[in-house]
Amino acid sequence: MLENKVAVVTGAGRGLGRAYAKALAAAGAAVVVNDIDADVAEETVAEITKNGGKAVAEVGPVGETETAQALVDRAVNEFGRLDIMVTNAGVLRDRTLRNVTDEDFDLVLRTHLRGTFTCGRAAFLRFREQGEGGRLILVGSPAGQRASFGQTAYSAAKAAIVGMARTWAVECAKANVTVNAIIPTALTRMVATIPGLGQLVEEVEKGAPVPRDVRLRGLGTPEDAAGLVVYLASDAAAHVTGQAIGVGGDRIALWSHPSEVVSAVREGGWSAEAIAEIFPSVFTPRLQEYRPEPLEVPGQKPGAGK
8 A cells, every 4th residue: 555655653662653653564665763762663663674564763852853854864865765754753741731831831842843843844845855745644632622631732732733734735735745634542651641541551551452332432552543644644545635533443533624603793893892792692602612521431430530
């Protein structure tokens, strides 16, 4: 499906990133595996090559322009070209608003958002130089699509990444480059702190199957999310761009673009008094839900994980 293609996957040493890298390689692509941890990056490379795939490790923290360019250069120097960039790398510093430090906020946004920006830009410039199109696959999160208690920086970064994907899809279209955001959910270390999920993550990491009811709600293994990455990287998805697509467990979903829910027009504009008069009847019935969706976990009462 991806023979003769070359991909870069950031944050590919563990979890979802490793699953993406392995799936791309299994589909025929040569892969540059990026991670800040050299040992886990080499482990991913070893798994890929053991199964007959092609991969090399490029170690470094994303966010800096130099790292992004090094990733593109490694792909070109090792494999002759670049076709796919998957911006997966990220960190968590989960705290409620009053406890978020400047350092926490900056680190999360530099890794997720600036890392996506610099890697996406470097890849696009290479795609344009090659003149054969390309695939930018940006990694969002449900935390960027709806409320996520205690994740100020992470939610902001992930929401911005999806917005960036829509804008880039417009800007990159003439170069035949598609840009999509994926919204993955999986039982990884990043969700282990959610009440009720820690034990399940531990069991799955040891090889236990994911319960069927959990899979149906959209939580599975990292490998369950990798098929979407391969699809979006392939020629079969040449018509798909500017989208946010969720995947996890046994579910796949297309997220909507933000749009107006209801509007009103008043000649001469709107004073505070005029808004107060119309709001209860026209807008209040259509106010949008802002709370996180309740997460149901086996053995836990619905809503207990809010």
